[in-house]
Amino acid sequence: MSPRSDAPILVRLDDVTMHYGRGRDAIQAIDTVSLDIRKGEFIAVVGPSGCGKSSLMKLISGLHPASSGFVTVEDRPVKGPLKSVGMAFQASNLLPWRTVVDNVLLPLEIVQPHRSKIRRERAAYKAKAEALLAQVGLAGFTDKFPWQLSGGMQQRTSICRALVHEPDILMLDEPFGALDAFTREELWCALRDIQQARGVTVMLVTHDLREAVFLADTVYVMSNRPGKIVKAQPIDLPRPRDLDVTYTQPFQDLVHELRSHIGGKH
Amino acid sequence: MRLKDAGITVVAPVLFTVLLFALWEAGCKLFAVAPTVLPAPSAIWAAYLQFQKPIIENSLYTLWNTLIGFAIATVFGLLLGIAVGWHKAVYAAIYPVLIGFNSVPKVAVVPVLILWFGVGAVPAIITAFLISFFPIVVNVATGLATTEPELEDVLRALGASKTDILWNVGLPRTMPYLFASLKIAITLAFVGTVLSETVAANRGIGNVMMIASGNFDVPLVFAGLFILAILGVGLYAIFSLIELKVTGWAQRKTEFAMV
Ligand SMILES: Nc1ncnc2c1ncn2[C@@H]1O[C@H](COP(=O)(O)OP(=O)(O)O)[C@@H](O)[C@H]1O
Numbered sequence: 001m002s003p004r005s006d007a008p009i010l011v012r013l014d015d016v017t018m019h020y021g022r023g024r025d026a027i028q029a030i031d032t033v034s035l036d037i038r039k040g041e042f043i044a045v046v047g048p049s050g051c052g053k054s055s056l057m058k059l060i061s062g063l064h065p066a067s068s069g070f071v072t073v074e075d076r077p078v079k080g081p082l083k084s085v086g087m088a089f090q091a092s093n094l095l096p097w098r099t100v101v102d103n104v105l106l107p108l109e110i111v112q113p114h115r116s117k118i119r120r121e122r123a124a125y126k127a128k129a130e131a132l133l134a135q136v137g138l139a140g141f142t143d144k145f146p147w148q149l150s151g152g153m154q155q156r157t158s159i160c161r162a163l164v165h166e167p168d169i170l171m172l173d174e175p176f177g178a179l180d181a182f183t184r185e186e187l188w189c190a191l192r193d194i195q196q197a198r199g200v201t202v203m204l205v206t207h208d209l210r211e212a213v214f215l216a217d218t219v220y221v222m223s224n225r226p227g228k229i230v231k232a233q234p235i236d237l238p239r240p241r242d243l244d245v246t247y248t249q250p251f252q253d254l255v256h257e258l259r260s261h262i263g264g265k266h
Numbered sequence: 267m268r269l270k271d272a273g274i275t276v277v278a279p280v281l282f283t284v285l286l287f288a289l290w291e292a293g294c295k296l297f298a299v300a301p302t303v304l305p306a307p308s309a310i311w312a313a314y315l316q317f318q319k320p321i322i323e324n325s326l327y328t329l330w331n332t333l334i335g336f337a338i339a340t341v342f343g344l345l346l347g348i349a350v351g352w353h354k355a356v357y358a359a360i361y362p363v364l365i366g367f368n369s370v371p372k373v374a375v376v377p378v379l380i381l382w383f384g385v386g387a388v389p390a391i392i393t394a395f396l397i398s399f400f401p402i403v404v405n406v407a408t409g410l411a412t413t414e415p416e417l418e419d420v421l422r423a424l425g426a427s428k429t430d431i432l433w434n435v436g437l438p439r440t441m442p443y444l445f446a447s448l449k450i451a452i453t454l455a456f457v458g459t460v461l462s463e464t465v466a467a468n469r470g471i472g473n474v475m476m477i478a479s480g481n482f483d484v485p486l487v488f489a490g491l492f493i494l495a496i497l498g499v500g501l502y503a504i505f506s507l508i509e510l511k512v513t514g515w516a517q518r519k520t521e522f523a524m525v
């Protein structure tokens with residue numbers, strides 16, 4: 001149903017459960033989740049606080065093992081950190097001793113094959129990072145330090161850092177949660193455009209249903225802990241989407257529909 | 267505004283120090299305090315001029331031993347701090363011993379060191395080392411332990427090894443903690459050397475002060491105290507400057523965190 005339903009499957013979760021800790025004290029974070037993410041698909045995961053959204057991200061990126069079930073990426077079982085994931089969080093977590101462009105270059109100093117080339121070809125890599133930063137509107141800020149940037153700009157930088165090594169999957173954990181409403185909408189558009197341009201697969205964790213509906217091809221609603229998927233909602237709004245779409249009836253209907261699946265008082 | 271700030275930070279301490287000495291001098295004169303109890307600054311200065319050569323020689327000797335002990339403490343403290351911050355098991359294993367060791371008054375250790383190594387530079391260097399490495403270990407371990415877990419996730423998801431994370435994030439962000447501890451450690455190292463010299467030594471400013479006090483030459487004792495204070499302030503200032511140069515970014519960190 002979603003616009004990308006013909007693309008090959010990149011991530012597959014099959015009856016996956018996940019616990020923190022062992023034995024009696026173990027906390028179950030994820031309960032029998034099954035879902036597929038197609039290549040180039042933009043999925044959003046929404047749900048109440050503490051329901052296991054971040055845990056789901058850790059599971060797929062291989063940062064935390066499943067207790068049962070299967071997680072596969074490109075048909076290979078996930079056994080450890082994937083190395084082809086870009087992550088960004090609510091806090092930008094930039095390194096304050098590095099300039100903006102040097103922050104963006106950090107992943108290239110870690111991931112092969114860039115790691116062994118970056119010393120020799122620093123100028124080329126730097127140009128690439130600067131182009132990426134220009135794409136999100138940070139052209140004049142590449143040599144600034146993080147503290148010289150606004151919160152929104154820091155978050156743009158953080159997303160560039162997550163994208164610079166051209167990961168297969170971009171994982172964003174409430175990336176706009178700390179921003180004001182206007183900045184947030186600006187960044188929705190920046191993310192929309194950059195995903196459009198690069199065709200990267202995105203998993204976005206968010207509290208904001210409008211954000212999820214505006215950006216995603218499919219929205220998954222999770223229940224209270226232990227997190228179960230209670231609703232998978234394809235978003236058939238045509239692309240490219242303009243901010244105006246958020247004021248249309250079909251958009252509002254989708255938001256209402258999703259809201260009705262989230263626990264708590266109405 | 268800038269100029270005014272600089273004026274305050276330079277003028278205020280100088281003024282205060284001058285005032286303190288003036289009051290001291292006047293008090294001694296006014297109440298005719300015996301120089302064997304509390305010598306006036308002028309008497310201390312006179313004692314310094316009289317014994318200038320041995321004072322400087324012995325101070326340099328003490329300074330040298332302090333710096334050696336401090337250098338060993340820095341290397342050892344950094345390595346142990348990394349080990350403690352590296353893994354919970356190392357932390358659990360080492361920490362109680364470390365705390366216990368730090369609680370032992372170092373005065374009690376000096377006689378043992380002298381028993382083992384004889385009177386000389388070695389006990390002074392070891393005392394300086396023993397007394398000053400602890401804050402370095404604690405600060406380095408704290409710096410490493412407080413690395414944001416999300417930042418670690420970002421790097422681990424890229425396939426970064428523990429060494430990668432240590433090198434790219436852990437150590438750089440620990441630098442402000444390290445330099446803060448070095449300022450404290452250098453002052454403590456001084457205390458260690460002089461402590462050892464006052465227990466048993468044949469050279470060093472601590473030794474000079476012990477001899478002077480045996481001869482009831484109180485102005486000379488005070489001259490020694492002043493030398494120690496000046497060296498302490500000087501070393502502290504040098505390390506503050508290095509800190510500012512190396513970790514200037516951290517001065518902005520609070521502002522950074524607020525955005
Ligand atoms: N490292 C951890 N150790 C133990 N429990 C954890 C850990 N991380 C998360 N949890 C627990 O797992 C549940 C899900 O957490 P999380 O995935 O972070 O939720 P969300 O991102 O949806 O707010 C929460 O109840 C949380 O307390």
Ligand SMILES: [Mg+2]
Pocket residue numbers: 053054055173
């Ligand atoms: Mg979370």
